[in-house]
Amino acid sequence: MPRDRSIKKVLMIGSGPIVIGQAAEFDYAGTQACRSLKEEGVEVVLLNSNPATIMTDKDIADRVYIEPLTVDVVEQLIIKEKPDSILPTMGGQAGLNLAMELADRGFLEEHHVRLIGTTPLTIKKAEDRQTFKDTMESIGEPVAPSQVVHDVENGIKFANQIGYPVVLRPAYTLGGSGGGIAENEEQLIDILTTGLRLSRVHEVLVERSIAGWKEIEYEVMRDHAGNCITVCNMENIDPVGVHTGDSVVVAPSQTLGEAEYQMLRSSALRIITAIGITGGCNVQYALNPDSMEYAVIEVNPRVSRSSALASKAAGYPIAKVAAKIALGYNLDEIPNAITGKTFASFEPMLDYCVVKMPRFPFDKFISAKRKLTTQMQATGEVMSICTNFEGALMKAIRSLEQHVDSLMSYDFSEFDDEAFQEQLAIVDDKRIWRIADAIRRGFPQDKIHEITKIDIWFIDKIAVLVEMENRLKMEPLTDELMREAKRLEFPDSVIGRMTGMSEEHVRVLRRAAGINAAYKIVDSCAAEFEAVTPYYYSVYDGENEARVDTGKKKVLVLGSGPIRIGQGIEFDFCSVHCAWAFEKAGYETIIVNNNPETVSTDFDIASRLYFEPLTPEDVENIVRLEKPDGAVVQFGGQTAIKLTQDLIRMGVPILGTDAKDVDAAEDRELFDQILQETHIPRAAGHTVFTAEEGVKAARELGYPVLVRPSYVLGGQGMQIAISDEDMVQYINVINRYTQEHPILIDKYLSGREIEVDAVCDGHDILIPGIMEHIERAGIHSGDSISVYPAMELPRQVKDTIEEYTKRLARALHVLGMINIQFIYYQDQVYVIEVNPRSSRTVPYISKVTGIPIVPLAAEVIMGKTIRELGYTPGLQKEADYFAIKMPVFSFEKIRGADIFLGPEMKSTGECLGIARSFNEALYKAFLGAGFRLPQHKNMIITVRDSEKEAVVDIARRFAALGYHIYATEGTEKYLKTRGVESELVRKLEEETPNLLDLILDHKIDLVIDIPMEGAEHSHDGFVIRRNAIETGVNVLTAIDTARALVSSLENADKNSELELIDIAQIDSRVEKAHED
Amino acid sequence: MKAYLILENGKVFEGTGFGSPRECVSEIVFNTSMTGYTQVLTDPSYAGQSVCMTYPLIGNYGICYEDMESSRPWLSGMIVHEVSRVPSNFRSEDTLDNFLKKYDIPGIQGIDTRALTRILREKGVMNGMITRNGDYDLDRVMEQLHAYKVGEVVGRVSRTQKEVLPGDGYKVALLDYGAKDNIARSLNERGCQVTIYPAYTSADEILADNPDGIMLSNGPGDPQSCGPIIQEVRKLYESDKPIFAICLGHQLMALAMGGRTRKMRWGHRGGNHPVRDLADGRVYITSQNHGYVVVPESLDPKIAVPAFENVNDGSNEGMRYPGKNIMTVQFHPEACPGPHDSSYLFDTFMQMMGGEN
DSSP states (O other), X not given: OOOOTTOOEEEXXXXXXXXXXXXXXXXXXXXXXXXXXXXXXXXXXXXXXXXXXXXXXXXXXXXXXXXXXXXXXXXXXXXXXXXXXXXXSSSHHHHHHHHHHHHHHTHHHHTTOEEOSOOHHHHHHHHSHHHHHHHHHHTTOOBOOEEEESSHHHHHHHHHHHOSOEEEEETTOGGGTTOEEESSHHHXXXXXXXXXXXXXXXXXXXXXXXXXXXXXXXXXXXXXTOOEEEEEEEEESSXXXXXXXXXXXXXXXXXXOHHHHHHHHHHHHHHHHHHTOSEEEEEEEEEOXXXXXXXXXXXXXXXXXXXXXXXXXXXXXXXXXXXXXXXXXXXXXXXOTTTSSSBTTSOOBOSSEEEEEEEOOTTTOTTSOOBOOSSOOOSEEEEEEESSHHHHHHHHHHHTOSSOOSTTSSOOTTSOHHHHHHHHTOOBTTHHHHHHHHHHTTOOHHHHHHHHOOOHHHHHHHHHHHHHHHHHHHSOOOHHXXXXXXXXXXXXXXXXXXXXXXXXXXXXXXXXXXXXXXXXXXXXXXXXXXXXSOEEEEESSSOOOOOOOOSSOEEEEEOOOSOBTTBOHHHHHHHHHHHHHHHHTTOEEEEEEOOTTSSXXXXXXXXXXXXXXXXXXXXXXXXHHHOOSEEEOTTSHHHXXXXXXXXXXXXXXXXXXXXXXXXXXXXXXXXXXXXXXXXXXXXXXXXXXXHHHHHHHHHHHOSSEEEEESSXXXXXXXXXXXXXXXXXXXXXXXXXXXXXXXXXXXXXXXXEEEEEEEEEESSOEEEOOEEEESSOTTXXXXXXXXXXXXXXXXXXXXXXXXXXXXXXXXXTTOEEXXXXXXXXXXXXXXXXXXXXXXXXTHHHHHHHHXXXXXXXXXHHHTTOOTTTTXXXXXXXXXXXXXXXXXXXXXXXXXXXXXXXXOSSOOOOEEEEEEESSHHHHHHHHHHHTTXXXXXXXXXXXXXXXXXXXXXXXXXXXXXXXXXXXXXXHHHHHHHHHTTOOOEEOBXXXXXXXXXXXHHHTTOOOEEEEEOOSHHHHTTTTHHHHHHHHHTTOEEEOOHHHHHHHHHHHHTTGGGSSOOOOBGGGHHHHXXXXXXX | OEEEEEETTSOEEEEEEEEBOOXXXXXXXXXXXXXXXXXXXXXXXXXXXXXXXXXXXEOTTOBOGGGOSSSXXXXXXXXXXXXXXXXXXXXXXXXXXXXXXXTTOEEEESXXXXXXXXXXXXHOSEEEEEESOTTOOHHHHHHHHHHOOOOOOHHHHSOSSOEEEOOSSOEEEEEESSOOHHHHHHHHHTTOEEEEEETTOOHHHHHHTOOSEEEEOOOOSOGGGOHHHHHHHHHHHHTTOOEEEETHHHHHHHHHTTOEEEEEEEEEXXXXXXXXXXXXXXXXXXXXXXXXXXXXXXXXXXXXXXXEEETTTOOEEEEEOTTSOEEEESSOTTOSSSOOTTTHHHHHHHHHTTSOO
16 A cells, blocks of 8 residues: 555654663664654654653654653644644553553544554553453463452462462552562462552452463564564573563574474464554563463564564664554565665565673662562663674673673682572573583583573573683684684683783784684675665674775764663764764764664664674774774763773774863863863862772761762762761772772762753853752762753853863863863852763753754864854853753662662653743653652651751641641651641551551652661661652652652642643754844 | 585685585575574475575574475585584474484585675575585586586476375375475365375376366476476366466476476575565565576466566566466465465465365
């Protein structure tokens, strides 16, 4: 069917802030879908509350609204923009739910807006538990038997019917808390009782356990004519029981025979047909490893994380094709952009092996349990490609950037074999390494399989890697051995370690033997057709296919690797815009990255894409082949910055700010010197290496002090110490890994925190705007609410900030981006830190000011001046609206993570509130972050003594809004003396009914819990905070956030009709202001 | 054990031998299926050819004898990137290596199969030798390679004895030109009594058994080398019996009716080929294995018209014969290996024979 011409204006809904389970993959899918729609001449209206995304760029959509994802907002937007259609399948579950709600209310029909790409019935068939079950039964597709129960008795009855073990899933608890697997009746009673209590609707699903079965996924496409194809299948190395987002996944499946492969493929086609999907869908299966029995686990009737992975793994742009199908095209009418010769109705055939590994935030949440369950905990992932599984696994491991470079990266020597056997049963992020250790200890493969349920095929592949470790240790390093080690993707550094040579020596030997990486093309057709899209991966046992000599100037743009807390999607935004800017200027762009969820690794972003680990060795291989004219490192976060010295060693010119100046900003002594020269004050501080030195420095400065390692992003390991004990503990945590650089100890100043991003051309600077944090210093900037423009800063303070920025940028010879954080404390502006690179706030500030700072920085790097680019240097005119960036957390997903905020960043994403008034912007920001208040108008306040005075006013204002306040003893007493009524509630450790009972009653809107400072007490109240989070109660741990929230609620009534702002229009306004 | 793959264009790949140590000269083709090597090995259509599997990891799930598509492997040699040292599947009975040893078929692994595939794609299918003899004389090998022709191989792979699969439905005569077992199985599952005839059985003998329908199977080699068979097919055409033909059978029917076939540059071998049904525009993903193709324009449109076409290259994928109850397809509705999406064609054949029996 040709394109449906009646579709002219489409509303796309994005997935909102990045949270665990809903991450960058939807920016990738959404961006691809928008571009796909636009190339068909469709006008695209985009709604997404997340300002860090590429999809919310005015280059991507025609009208861009960064507004909260609520039904009210979508309704208003539809009335305002009058789209004829909504494409709801690109924005994850969030986008789909919104569209469903609008359809259910009849709003869409009333306003003559139709859903394209899916129908309400289709969504229901896939998402409604009962309808899904009925649909599967009607076509003879098996699902695991399950039943919803409301009491323990019925649970026991059903479990007896289906047999143990059973899986228990409480309804409406976040992060699957309260659920689990019961092996027997005793465990069932235990888990079910808790689960029913945690569930708001006292409902738990009891399901036959298929844990231990193989978990297999198929990505399927279907068009309006009913034509279906599978894009790719994937096999989880971790059997059923671990969320696929947390599993090590391989594509295509490795241990399925033709019979199983085709059986599940046919099933997937039957399912997509029965559900009636037009577009893409993901079907997950559990497959009994000992028979042909299988069960359908779930169907996602939309693009998903798996579809992003499948797109990258197979070279098939699922979102793009799904968007075309939504416009009416059939699969055989959509050309395959990779081959140019085939069509979207051609099933990709892989001639390589893909491994995906999850990236977990356990380095951030030391108290987290690490146990992997059906609740996803990974914040991001890496993908690698090789012609053998072992090599793909080795590449994936070193792509993680988690101090792991091989299967030898964790030490289990503390366990004797008996104890280790128990360890082997643990299902966590170190499982693969434990299996390797089990092989080293001589455990039989069958035994390892029996304990882990991981297929022997994978265990044997790990054994191959362990055997190579042994050969390298025992045998002389012949060319043949080296060749085999490299085929298995052992890095030179690891070969060096095993053979007692330096990495450099291994490299020299290797090159002398002519053992070099070659690059193969991902072409979707196993070389059957010539590919036109240069998307490469490396191998050590084949000929090179990469064509690199085109005569044009080449720039290497380094990506930022897996999404992690502190280094998220923002850096992908920067990398992509940098690549585009260089391309526009006539350069060939070469992107190196390993994150399958991102836009930067889409096949048509750069001139050439290398899907590779971002280690010096892997990058050097590319450099030797491509011989780029320069590399840009300032947009790829710490991942790219860390490679600077190596790039210089390889002879690649660093474009933009010089490496030694980047160092000067990080090196305390050099930086102090610059501050002295430029007469800029900063909080007193010292550098130390050991805990003793730390204690000495802190005593001299006087507690509280800020402790942090250098060269990190996201405040990793950063803490406020209030005592010697704290200092010792924090420094020991930082020194778990050997530090190349000293630890910084600074006097902690509790002032207003101010941040700027600027572009410097070596002489002039351009500051799009000044941002201020709502929370005082001490909470990581990424976790603070950020306000643009900064409120009520005296003129001279703004001038000082502009002046300091200029001085610092010049002193550091910045060419490109610079990010500076200041503290305004007792009428004085201090510098906290300077980062001569792109920062987390860059997408946000460029969107809300309309100044495209990444392209500007790229132009400056290429030699243009700010004036030549048409801008007047200095601080730009302030906008006449407020734009507030609100952090969003994923605490409910990570069991055992403490949620109180401090100098180490914990948020996973952000959303924006933009409005003419500060209060409306704030209200929108809270709304976008998921605060839906008030509901029950009950709240709990428990604060440390030092904040009791500050909380009085906040409590009074909540009370005035009709809130009933519960408070713990000290707080209650204090509030009473200040004339604020509250009800005393017993602490957790006291008898029931206490705080916890109150929370589990599901009648509390909000907990304000400000724990004591310092290592000793900061974990007090941990259980309360966890329980609150897991039952969906909002918890605030900073007084400033609480104050902002109450202000926002006070203004909620006035905000019933929100004014929606089209970000795409901001640009022209600013440019006009500029001309004035 | 070192082994070499020597191509007709002089290119030599060095790898490791597996399977039989025998030397073999054959045509070299590639197959893009990611699973289904057992079916590929035992598909008689590969007689006279060595198959390069483009998927690099082969043998992962071992060999399950039940999955064989004929009595033995028929191909000349097997070319893979890496043979799995540990097969893992609950149905696995043997390793790939043992299986090839058992049937004396040589294999070579550890070569850059993608590079080989690109050569075949760019230069077209060519002959090659798999050998473990490192002292080969390239000139002599070249002579051998240039001289090699797959030729007439149908007679070699076809049954010599008639065989009957009992059933209480339609009586189907299946001509075995190198038939994959799943053709008979697919008919038998639908209740048919399937009588399988050797390739050179005369039309008279078949018609004398008065079948309800006739099935012409797939098979190896150049269709134009099957002169005597083509004459018999012509007689079957005249018989007015419902006929369903697959692959070589489809080509033979076209030749019997005055059409032409041509050799393709590298053929279609894999499980991912989209085929459009010209009647309703629907597209099906099909299993394919052919190096020759019918030139539809060579047929009088009054006799035969295209019924299916390949979405990618527009090549012919099936014909219908106006006024006749005949359907012929180039692809493999019997799958094995590959997707089962077009198995509905066996139901269509049932309809052609008179519907539900």
